[in-house]
Amino acid sequence: MRQERLHVISGNAFAIGDGQxxxxxxxxxxxxxxxxxxxxxxxxxLTVGGERLNALSRDDLTYFETRFVxxxxxxxxxxxxxxxxxxxxxxxxxxxxxxxxxxxxxxxAYLTVRMEIGADFADIAEVGQPRHREVVVTPDxxxxxxxxxxxxxxxxRETVISSTAPAEIDRSGMTFRIRVExxxxxNTDLHIAMTFQGEAGRDxxxxxxxxxxxxxxxxxxxxxAWLDRAPQLVAEHEALPAxxxxxxxxxxxxxxxxxxxxxxxxxxxxxxxxxxYGRDSLITCLQTLPFVPExxxxxxxLLALLQGGQLDDExxxxxxxxxxxxxxxxxxxxxxxxxxxxxxAADTTPLFVILLDEYERWSGDGELVRQLxxxxxxxxxxxxxxxxxxxxxxxxxxxxxPRTGTVNQTWKDSAGAIVDRRCRAPALPxxxxxxxxxxxxxxxxxxxxxxxFWDDPEYxxxxxxxxxxxxxxxxxxxxxxxRGHYALALGPDGEPVDALSSNIGHLLWSGIVDxxxxxxxxxHLLGPDMFSGWGVRTLAAGQRPYNPVGSHVxxxxxxxxxxxxxxxxxxxYDEQAARxxxxxxxxxxxxxxxxxxxxxxxxxSLTKYPVQLPSAGRPQSWSSGAVLLxxxxxxxxxxxxxxxxxxxxxxxxxGRIELLDIPGRWGHADAYGRDRVTxxxxxxx
Numbered sequence: 001m002r003q004e005r006l007h008v009i010s011g012n013a014f015a016i017g018d019g020q021x022x023x024x025x026x027x028x029x030x031x032x033x034x035x036x037x038x039x040x041x042x043x044x045x046l047t048v049g050g051e052r053l054n055a056l057s058r059d060d061l062t063y064f065e066t067r068f069v070x071x072x073x074x075x076x077x078x079x080x081x082x083x084x085x086x087x088x089x090x091x092x093x094x095x096x097x098x099x100x101x102x103x104x105x106x107x108x109a110y111l112t113v114r115m116e117i118g119a120d121f122a123d124i125a126e127v128g129q130p131r132h133r134e135v136v137v138t139p140d141x142x143x144x145x146x147x148x149x150x151x152x153x154x155x156x157r158e159t160v161i162s163s164t165a166p167a168e169i170d171r172s173g174m175t176f177r178i179r180v181e182x183x184x185x186x187n188t189d190l191h192i193a194m195t196f197q198g199e200a201g202r203d204x205x206x207x208x209x210x211x212x213x214x215x216x217x218x219x220x221x222x223x224x225a226w227l228d229r230a231p232q233l234v235a236e237h238e239a240l241p242a243x244x245x246x247x248x249x250x251x252x253x254x255x256x257x258x259x260x261x262x263x264x265x266x267x268x269x270x271x272x273x274x275x276x277y278g279r280d281s282l283i284t285c286l287q288t289l290p291f292v293p294e295x296x297x298x299x300x301x302l303l304a305l306l307q308g309g310q311l312d313d314e315x316x317x318x319x320x321x322x323x324x325x326x327x328x329x330x331x332x333x334x335x336x337x338x339x340x341x342x343x344x345a346a347d348t349t350p351l352f353v354i355l356l357d358e359y360e361r362w363s364g365d366g367e368l369v370r371q372l373x374x375x376x377x378x379x380x381x382x383x384x385x386x387x388x389x390x391x392x393x394x395x396x397x398x399x400x401x402p403r404t405g406t407v408n409q410t411w412k413d414s415a416g417a418i419v420d421r422r423c424r425a426p427a428l429p430x431x432x433x434x435x436x437x438x439x440x441x442x443x444x445x446x447x448x449x450x451x452x453f454w455d456d457p458e459y460x461x462x463x464x465x466x467x468x469x470x471x472x473x474x475x476x477x478x479x480x481x482x483r484g485h486y487a488l489a490l491g492p493d494g495e496p497v498d499a500l501s502s503n504i505g506h507l508l509w510s511g512i513v514d515x516x517x518x519x520x521x522x523x524h525l526l527g528p529d530m531f532s533g534w535g536v537r538t539l540a541a542g543q544r545p546y547n548p549v550g551s552h553v554x555x556x557x558x559x560x561x562x563x564x565x566x567x568x569x570x571x572x573y574d575e576q577a578a579r580x581x582x583x584x585x586x587x588x589x590x591x592x593x594x595x596x597x598x599x600x601x602x603x604x605s606l607t608k609y610p611v612q613l614p615s616a617g618r619p620q621s622w623s624s625g626a627v628l629l630x631x632x633x634x635x636x637x638x639x640x641x642x643x644x645x646x647x648x649x650x651x652x653x654x655g656r657i658e659l660l661d662i663p664g665r666w667g668h669a670d671a672y673g674r675d676r677v678t679x680x681x682x683x684x685x
Contacts (some may be wrong), residue, residue: 005029010064010091010219011256012036012267012274013194020055021068021087021097022046025120030127030271033095033192037275037329039127040159040194041095043118046087048072048101048111053085063253064219065090083109083180092219095192103180113176115190119159121150123329124272125337139169146174155333157196164189226252230291231662233631236655239589240631247627250594250619251284251292258326262305263298269597269620276326278303278348279411280622282355287562287625289362290632290662296359297368303352304375308343308382313400316344316409320382322352324406337404344406345413346387346397346435349379350442357445360453361639364665369453377454380446380463383439389429390492393473395439398429410435411560412503412538416545417552418489420498423545426491433486434503436474437510443467444511475514484520486513500524500540502560508567518571525564526576533604534587535561535580541601548601549613555598558584562626566633574649581630582651588627594619595627635659635673642666648673 004019013035017023023032023044033041046053053070060066067088071081082105088098103109122130138147146169149158165188167174178186226248233244255264258276266284268277281303285296308321315338316324324345332340353376360369369376387395399405408417410432418432419425443463451460478486480496486504487496504521507513513521524530529540535556539546548554561584568577587610588595597620600611635657636647644666650657656674 005031006058006060006066007270008064008066008089008091009253009270009274010093011264013091013095014270014274015041015089015091015095016271017044019058020046020053020070021089022052025127027128030124032122032127033194034124034271034274035194036196037124037327037332038157039122039124039130040119040157041117041192042120042122043116045116046070046085046099047114047116048083048085050112050114056084062220062223063249064092083111094194097190097192099188099190101178101180101186103182103184106182108182109180111178111180113178113186115174117146117148117161117173119148119150121157121330123331124274125327125329125331125339137171139171141169144169152330152334155330158194160193160195162191162193223249223252226292229294229663232660234658234660237653237657240585240654240657243585243588243595243627244631246593247595247624248291250624251288251295251621254619254621254624255295258302259305262302263294265299265302266295266621269617269623271617273617273620275328276302276323278323278325279345279351280620282322282348282351283559283563284621284625285355286351286358287559287622287629289358290637290664291628293359293363293663296355296363297365300352300356300359300368300372303348304372306341307375307378311400312343314338315340315342316400316405317341318343318382318386318400320349320378320380321386322348322379324348324409338401342406344399344401344409346395346409347411347438349382349387350395350435350438352376352379353442353446353449354438357449360449362664364642366453369449373449373454376446376449377459380442383442384466387439392494393470394431394490395435396429396431396492397435412552414552416550417538418497419545419553420488421500421543421545423543426489426495426497429492430489430497432489432503433474433478434506434510436470436478437507437512440467440470440474440512441510443470471512471514474512475517479517485524486517486521499543499545500530502530502536502538502557502564505536505560505564505567508571509563510567511570513571515571518573522568522571522573522576525568526579528603531579531583532556532601534583534599534610536564537601549611551598551613551615554601555613556587556601557598557623558588558595558626559597559620559622562629562633565630569633569636569649577633578649578651581634582654584626584630595623596620597623631657631659635671637662637671639664644669644671646671646673648675650675 005016007016015033016031025042032039051072053072056069058068070085084102086100090096121133133150136149146161167176180186230248233241235241254267256267257264266281267274268280281299285299303322306323308317321343325339325342327339331337356376389396397409406413407415444467447460447463450456480487485500488499488501489497505525525536529542530536537554539553546554561580565577565580591610596618597616602611634650638645642665650673659671661668
């Protein structure tokens with residue numbers, strides 16, 4: 001059994017420890033306190049009287065705050081414990097832990113409380129095998145500080161630990177020798193500051209408790225305001241409101257400020273993607289427009305600011321290309337990995353245009369469309385100038401960096417994800433099917449923006465012609481008549497990669513599928529080889545590469561399924577969309593907690609319970625966003641001019657759903673759905 005891991009999150013800072021609150025290096029997991037991709041604490045172990053502690057209970061107060069109730073010794077001693085300890089942990093602009101030691105005996109307790117402390121300053125990309133770093137450790141008894149610092153040239157990171165109670169400080173931790181009166185308690189507040197330069201600071205013990213309390217109260221207020229701004233859900237389905245609120249809360253947790261001048265944007269998710277990932281952020285924004293539209297303008301502006309402007313083979317950068325990944329750790333800073341600004345994704349650029357158009361349809365914010373005219377046109381130009389690598393009109397990918405570049409530059413980015421039914425990988429450059437759908441959709445939407453906001457009808461006409469030609473060409477070249485579905489990809493000479501995959505569901509979402517073939521696509525997606533009962537597999541069973549625990553060759557992704565369900569509804573396959581919606585939501589409710597990034601693709605009839613994968617992250621922005629998109633898809637929410645259209649098709653057993661105060665260009669509107677009955681009522685404010 002995997003050891004229980006617990007976390008707190010604040011922006012792109014997070015701390016992961018065990019069920020007792022201790023932190024010890026684990027080569028199999030990113031355990032520790034991380035901030036901007038660096039581990040600032042690798043050891044944080046509490047003992048009382050030389051004994052490790054065991055948990056009686058835990059209370060997760062919010063995503064940034066948790067509380068452990070602990071006792072020293074083994075489980076057999078719990079009933080007779082004379083001493084208990086409460087660890088109240090929080091994460092804001094620093095890591096904070098209040099220790100409370102309680103004496104339940106009739107006599108005073110004389111105890112030695114010890115916190116073992118260490119920092120290896122590992123880059124999150126290397127936590128499995130971190131390189132050795134010379135860490136300078138400075139105990140400062142006079143000021144009550146323990147300072148740990150690492151520097152490599154101008155790259156400097158420092159951890160500073162302070163306590164509100166007097167402590168004996170040495171190179172490996174802090175010791176408190178305390179007396180606790182009968183039925184009394186002893187407290188100290190430990191504060192861990194994480195800095196990038198390590199300047200000498202003032203005595204951080206002064207007013208520490210008041211300062212931390214003020215910041216945490218502000219974070220609680222911010223979370224409540226975030227929840228209050230989102231539409232309110234009322235549902236007869238007993239699990240749905242909690243799942244909805246939990247997803248909103250996880251999305252709140254997964255926001256950070258990458259630059260001081262930019263509002264908060266979504267990170268990818270815990271633990272490996274706690275930074276800006278272009279694809280994840282764009283899809284999360286598309287999923288959440290009816291609920292928390294404030295994520296989108298900041299994301300679009302930031303990605304426009306970081307848009308590629310030159311040819312750079314090392315970072316896969318090209319003019320107009322939208323960022324894939326932004327990293328801050330040592331490996332990125334010194335070029336050991338090309339991820340400081342990495343552009344190795346072929347889908348982010350069309351998705352940028354799609355999101356810009358969709359945001360305007362919901363918000364009516366034409367001013368942002370006009371402000372981002374140049375980045376959007378550069379993105380559209382990139383599709384043809386740099387994306388069409390062999391001149392056949394298809395969007396393809398091949399890394400410019402054969403040494404460390406990403407091989408598969410789509411959302412299925414693992415090395416073995418793009419293969420045919422017999423597990424043979426096509427040569428590069430590759431044109432996956434969903435990329436053509438995204439390119440088609442971007443051109444259609446770009447034409448609307450050009451005509452309505454950029455005053456360029458000739459450009460709009462050209463984009464519409466290109467989109468129509470792409471759609472015709474795609475339905476000719478990608479369709480496999482003997483199999484009744486679209487190819488996963490084309491190789492460089494146009495040879496089809498004949499695997500049956502979930503990518504074909506994205507084609508429905510984009511609108512590139514011929515009406516006459518949509519039924520066959522829907523039938524495949526909901527057939528027994530693709531649909532497990534919980535969701536649509538990334539790759540159909542019965543093919544050689546299929547593996548139910550393979551992330552991109554058989555497992556099930558909620559984010560993937562949310563787009564597939566939306567695509568099915570676009571083409572009128574409402575019952576099929578409802579089955580996917582019900583499966584994913586039932587899976588999320590059954591597992592509880594944050595919606596996982598991915599689950600195994602075993603048949604539901606075989607396992608009876610969703611099988612989680614050890615590599616799956618929780619929470620993840622686009623997994624939490626999937627719940628919101630599935631809810632929107634159930635209700636059939638769609639902007640139409642200054643009105644919100646509602647066309648509900650709810651899964652059986654979901655009863656009545658009310659979504660109140662849906663924001664948009666219409667002000668606020670309420671939507672109600674039960675079976676085929678619907679009401680949409682505008683609300684003026």
